Amino acid sequence: xxxxxxxxxxxxxxxxxxxxxxxxxxxxxxxxxxxxxxxxxxxxxxxxxxxxxxxxxxxxxxxxxxxxxxxxxxxxxxxxxxxxxxxxxxxxxxxxxxxxxxxxxxxxxxxxxxxxxxxxxxxxxxxxxxxxxxxxxxxxxxxxxxxxxxxxxxxxxxxxxxxxxxxxxxxxxxxxxxxxxxxxxxxxxxxxxxxxxxxxxxxxxxxxxxxxxxxxxxxxxxxxxxxxxxxxxxxxxxxxxxxxxxxxxxxxxxxxxxxxxxxxxxxxxxxxxxxxxxxxxxxxxxxxxxxxxxxxxxxxxxxxxxxxxxxxxxxxxxxxxxxxxxxxxxxxxxxxxxxxxxxxxxxxxxxxxxxxxxxxxxxxxxxxxxxxxxxxxxxxxxxxxxxxxxxx
Amino acid sequence: xxxxxxxxxxxxxxxxxxxxxxxxxxxxxxxxxxxxxxxxxxxxxxxxxxxxxxxxxxxxxxxxxxxxxxxxxxxxxxxxxxxxxxxxxxxxxxxxxxxxxxxxxxxxxxxxxxxxxxxxxxxxxxxxxxxxxxxxxxxxxxxxxxxxxxxxxxxxxxxxxxxxxxxxxxxxxxxxxxxxxxxxxxxxxxxxxxxxxxxxxxxxxxxxxxxxxxxxxxxxxxxxxxxxxxxxxxxxxxxxxxxxxxxxxxxxxxxxxxxxxxxxxxxxxxxxxxxxxxxxxxxxxxxxxxxxxxxxxxxxxxxxxxxxxxxxxxxxxxxxxxxxxxxxxxxxxxxxxxxxxxxxxxxxxxxxxxxxxxxxxxxxxxxxxxxxxxxxxxxxxxxxxxxxxxxx
Numbered sequence: 001x002x003x004x005x006x007x008x009x010x011x012x013x014x015x016x017x018x019x020x021x022x023x024x025x026x027x028x029x030x031x032x033x034x035x036x037x038x039x040x041x042x043x044x045x046x047x048x049x050x051x052x053x054x055x056x057x058x059x060x061x062x063x064x065x066x067x068x069x070x071x072x073x074x075x076x077x078x079x080x081x082x083x084x085x086x087x088x089x090x091x092x093x094x095x096x097x098x099x100x101x102x103x104x105x106x107x108x109x110x111x112x113x114x115x116x117x118x119x120x121x122x123x124x125x126x127x128x129x130x131x132x133x134x135x136x137x138x139x140x141x142x143x144x145x146x147x148x149x150x151x152x153x154x155x156x157x158x159x160x161x162x163x164x165x166x167x168x169x170x171x172x173x174x175x176x177x178x179x180x181x182x183x184x185x186x187x188x189x190x191x192x193x194x195x196x197x198x199x200x201x202x203x204x205x206x207x208x209x210x211x212x213x214x215x216x217x218x219x220x221x222x223x224x225x226x227x228x229x230x231x232x233x234x235x236x237x238x239x240x241x242x243x244x245x246x247x248x249x250x251x252x253x254x255x256x257x258x259x260x261x262x263x264x265x266x267x268x269x270x271x272x273x274x275x276x277x278x279x280x281x282x283x284x285x286x287x288x289x290x291x292x293x294x295x296x297x298x299x300x301x302x303x304x305x306x307x308x309x310x311x312x313x314x315x316x317x318x319x320x321x322x323x324x325x326x327x328x329x330x331x332x333x334x335x336x337x338x339x340x341x342x343x344x345x346x347x348x349x350x351x352x353x354x355x356x357x358x359x360x361x362x363x364x365x366x367x368x369x370x371x372x373x374x375x376x377x378x379x380x381x382x383x384x385x386x387x388x389x390x391x392x
Numbered sequence: 393x394x395x396x397x398x399x400x401x402x403x404x405x406x407x408x409x410x411x412x413x414x415x416x417x418x419x420x421x422x423x424x425x426x427x428x429x430x431x432x433x434x435x436x437x438x439x440x441x442x443x444x445x446x447x448x449x450x451x452x453x454x455x456x457x458x459x460x461x462x463x464x465x466x467x468x469x470x471x472x473x474x475x476x477x478x479x480x481x482x483x484x485x486x487x488x489x490x491x492x493x494x495x496x497x498x499x500x501x502x503x504x505x506x507x508x509x510x511x512x513x514x515x516x517x518x519x520x521x522x523x524x525x526x527x528x529x530x531x532x533x534x535x536x537x538x539x540x541x542x543x544x545x546x547x548x549x550x551x552x553x554x555x556x557x558x559x560x561x562x563x564x565x566x567x568x569x570x571x572x573x574x575x576x577x578x579x580x581x582x583x584x585x586x587x588x589x590x591x592x593x594x595x596x597x598x599x600x601x602x603x604x605x606x607x608x609x610x611x612x613x614x615x616x617x618x619x620x621x622x623x624x625x626x627x628x629x630x631x632x633x634x635x636x637x638x639x640x641x642x643x644x645x646x647x648x649x650x651x652x653x654x655x656x657x658x659x660x661x662x663x664x665x666x667x668x669x670x671x672x673x674x675x676x677x678x679x680x681x682x683x684x685x686x687x688x689x690x691x692x693x694x695x696x697x698x699x700x701x702x703x704x705x706x707x708x709x710x711x712x713x714x715x716x717x718x719x720x721x722x723x724x725x726x727x728x729x730x731x732x733x734x735x736x737x738x739x740x741x742x743x744x745x746x747x748x749x750x751x752x753x754x755x756x757x758x759x760x761x762x763x764x765x766x767x768x769x770x771x772x773x774x775x776x777x778x779x780x781x782x783x784x
Contacts, residue, residue: 007432016436023432031423031656039603040399040415044408044733052603079651081625082474089513105637110626110651113639117624121481121513130637204652211431211444212654232509233473234502243738245497245522247505259471259502260596262604262657264423341436346635 001287002357005275006208012339013367018182018320018353019343021208021272030271034264046263055270056214056235056261057254062273063203063216066281067180068190073221075253076269077261080181080202080215081110082231084148086256087198087217088118089230091146091175092126094197094223098145099126102174106133106153111179115148133158137168144174151189152182152318155349157310159187159318166196181205184216186288186319186355188281191218206319206355207276209269217256224252233258275357287356289314292321295352295364299323302372309349320353327382331371334380340367393679394749397667398600404731405759410574410712410745411735413600413664422663426656438655447662448606448627448653449646454665455595455608458673459572460582465613467645468661469653472573472594472607473502474623476540478648479590479609480510481622483538483567484518486589486615490537491518494566498525498545503571507540525550529560536566543581544574544710547741549702551579551710558588573597576608578680578711578747580673583610598711598747599668601661609648616644625650667749679748681706684713687744687756691715694764701741712745719774723763726772732759 007023008014014022038050047053056076064074077083088101101115112130119126131139133153140147147169152159166176177198183189185206191199199218203209219227229249234240235257238248249255293314299306306323325331328350332342342352354364374380399415400406406414430442439445448468456466469475480493493507504522511518523531525545532539539561544551558568569590575581577598583591591610595601611619621641626632627649630640641647685706691698698715717723720742724734734744746756766772 007428008435009433012435014435020431020436020438022435023427028424028427031427032420035415035420035423035602035660036399039412041401043400043404043406043414044412044735045728046412046603078470078474079625081627081651082470082623085623108626109629109632109635109637112637113624113626113629116639117622118513120620121510121622123514123516202652210427210656211438212652212656212658214654215651228512230509230513231474231477232505233471234500234505235473237501237505240501241738243501245501245504247508259473259607260594260604262606262654264602264604264656264660265654266604268427268656336437343436346633 001279002275006358008358012341013363014358015340015342015352015354015367017355018186018205018351020204020211021206022358024208024272024275026274027210027268027271031264031267034267052261052263055263055266056257059266059270059273060216063184063207064218066276067184067199067218069192069218070221072252073224074216074218075256076214076216076266077257078215080200081114082258083200083215083217084111084114084179085118086229086231087177087200088115088146088148090227091177091198092122093228094175094226095145095173098143099124100144101126101128101146101148102136102139102144103128103130103148104133104136105130106155106158107148107150108154108179108181111148111150133160136160137165140169140172140174142172144172146175146177148177150179150181152186154182155309155345156322157318157320159316162194162196166194170195182318182320188285196220197223203269207269208272210265210272213265213269214262219253219256227255229255231258235259235261279357284356288319288354291354291356291359291361291364292317292319294361295321295354295368298365298368299371302368303375305375306350319355320351323350324348325350327380330380330382331374334374335370338370340370393671394667398750400750404733405755406750407732407734407744407746407759409747410578410597410743412596412603413598414750416600416664416667418666419602419660419663423656423659426659444653444655447655447658448649451658451662451665452608455576455599456610458668459576459591459610461584461610462613464644465616466608466610467648468606468608468658469649470607472592473506474650475592475607475609476503476506476571477510478621478623479569479592480507480538480540482619483569483590484514485620486567486618487537487565490535491516492536493518493520493538493540494528494531494536495520495522495540496525496528497522498547498550499540499542500546500571500573503540503542525552528552529557532561532564532566534564536564538567538569540569542571542573544578546574547737548714549710549712551708554581554586554588558586562587574710574712580677584612588612589615595661599661600664602657602664605657605661606654611645611648619647621647623650627651671749676748680711680746683746683748683751683753683756684709684711686753687713687746687760690757690760691763694760695767697767698742711747712743715742716740717742719772722772722774723766726766727762730762732762
């Protein structure tokens with residue numbers, strides 16, 4: 001749909017936009033502008049003259065538009081891990097009499113790790129309760145303070161029913177956090193309509209913000225003024241430049257800012273977001289399903305050794321397809337060697353992301369063709385050691 | 393000393409490198425390489441092939457060298473505010489039976505705010521005790537768990553005696569954190585020799601890493617394995633790509649990593665650090681004192697309305713000079729309008745940074761000449777409203 005908006009190496013079929021999106025063609029020019037015309041020429045004045053100081057919110061609103069969040073409810077900064085910490089600490093404060101955080105084994109580990117660390121710091125006998133994804137609904141009860149889930153499972157691509165789970169959880173007095181890492185730019189999300197209190201996500205996957213692009217946090221508008229930030233940094237202060245000794249939370253979503261924003265990364269992200277001005281998320285979703293269905297059908301036709309690890313029903317899948325195979329790591333390496341880029345997740349998951357912005361049916365068929373050749377002729381190195389994989 | 397290594401606009405005298413360093417000439421080329429040759433060509437493979445995954449430590453070691461930290465004790469990431477949180481949470485854990493954090497009114501507010509937020513989360517009756525800078529030594533006692541100070545006061549430029557205070561504090565069983573925001577690249581720091589347990593700092597001031605460049609944290613080598621990170625993110629896990637459900641801290645300083653590192657900002661910082669390969673911190677310091685002394689002498693000669701707010705003894709000053717003046721904000725605006733860039737800190741502090749990498753005596757005299765003209769002819773707009781200043 002927008003293939004010419006990206007600089008993808010000739011011959012490469014990139015099925016890993018669910019991990020790191022490719023370089024948009026206009027990113028470089030925009031970053032150069034920030035380096036030379038802003039930092040280089042304005043120096044310290046760039047904070048005001050170039051609008052740097054407002055970018056976490058102004059670019060945040062652009063990300064917010066992609067998840068149907070109203071203006072003033074999304075802010076950028078830090079990493080997704082930090083944003084999970086902020087959301088979780090604030091969510092627990094909204095439910096001070098309960099002691100359980102409920103999550104599932106399909107949540108990305110950093111969300112679970114950060115919960116573990118926060119609970120150790122709080123040290124009030126909370127429990128992080130981790131159940132299987134399909135058990136979540138039944139595990140909701142009045143012990144639970146916070147439900148914290150990743151919307152689309154990073155391994156299987158299975159998508160939770162955001163609205164239904166949020167509704168059930170809130171009816172039981174549970175505060176809800178959605179991690180949209182694999183959703184923003186991948187599937188239509190209506191975060192305000194879901195009524196969830198918090199959402200977080202990253203911008204280097206489907207939003208193509210570049211390696212280490214800043215994360216985002218959403219807070220439901222009506223609770224913004226109640227939220228007391230745990231990471232009370234100076235740029236989340238009501239008047240950062242008054243240099244007061246006591247912290248006073250900033251207005252609205254501004255309070256979820258922490259430290260000095262990463263202006264060069266923000267420039268790259270802002271450029272990448274331009275692409276979304278002329279596409280419709282529903283078209284993206286429709287096309288993503290077409291590509292994923294084609295991939296599943298063709299792979300199952302040619303490669304019976306592989307077992308589908310994603311839901312067969314496209315309505316229950318994000319924008320990725322996973323297959324299980326014992327020697328999946330080695331097969332992924334063989335694919336990469338032939339310029340078909342997917343990735344591997346322990347213990348046996350081969351992941352393929354389908355991003356209609358820069359992929360079409362021809363790419364999907366070409367990728368399957370290579371995979372078929374590898375599987376048929378067993379041209380992978382089964383001795384390939386499962387060393388470090390690549391970033392989620 | 394290295395003026396040709398920076399792209400400073402012609403005619404500008406930049407005395408604000410203590411807030412945001414200027415653009416090094418080679419930054420742009422290096423960032424382009426990361427965008428095109430790494431992200432653009434390698435895409436997800438960049439994490440391994442381009443060494444992105446190691447950069448928080450490998451570039452961290454380069455920053456460490458500038459504060460005399462041994463390899464493997466400094467890591468980059470996040471913002472200074474987050475790094476303060478990490479250091480403080482870990483420091484408190486090392487001293488679980490005490491309940492006071494001691495700091496001073498010269499500490500940068502974000503350090504105080506983040507302590508306030510952390511203590512609220514911990515909720516065990518800790519006290520954040522803030523005294524005047526000169527009272528710190530006498531305020532050290534066996535109630536104090538952690539001494540947390542900024543080495544060089546962001547307003548006055550007054551420098552604490554790092555070694556003496558650390559020695560006295562540690563003799564009383566106090567864990568010590570130094571914030572080196574205004575020290576790294578400005579004055580010689582021997583962090584290992586100081587014996588302090590923790591240090592943190594930023595890289596966008598004297599290290600010229602660019603707006604929003606990542607922060608650093610140092611942990612003394614012998615306690616690294618004891619430190620249990622409060623912000624237990626997946627990239628601080630022992631085996632991030634095993635995707636385990638439970639957090640296990642990474643080896644050594646790696647555990648102080650949190651989330652996905654900002655690769656584009658790291659590229660800019662890495663380029664800026666090249667400049668330091670061929671300069672000696674003691675030469676920088678010597679020259680910085682020459683420039684600061686010249687500035688003070690000339691300003692006091694021409695502008696009797698201004699009162700020195702920095703220590704007169706250069707040994708007690710960082711690499712900045714501050715003057716007090718009631719209408720300081722307006723005078724700074726008048727200076728900026730004439731391309732002499734200093735900054736203002738409420739209520740009445742005019743700040744000027746002296747960075748020998750790109751400033752010499754001619755610049756200092758030219759700056760004083762403009763200041764003298766403004767003060768003599770009163771060509772500032774006293775009605776100028778004290779709105780937002782620029783970033784520290």
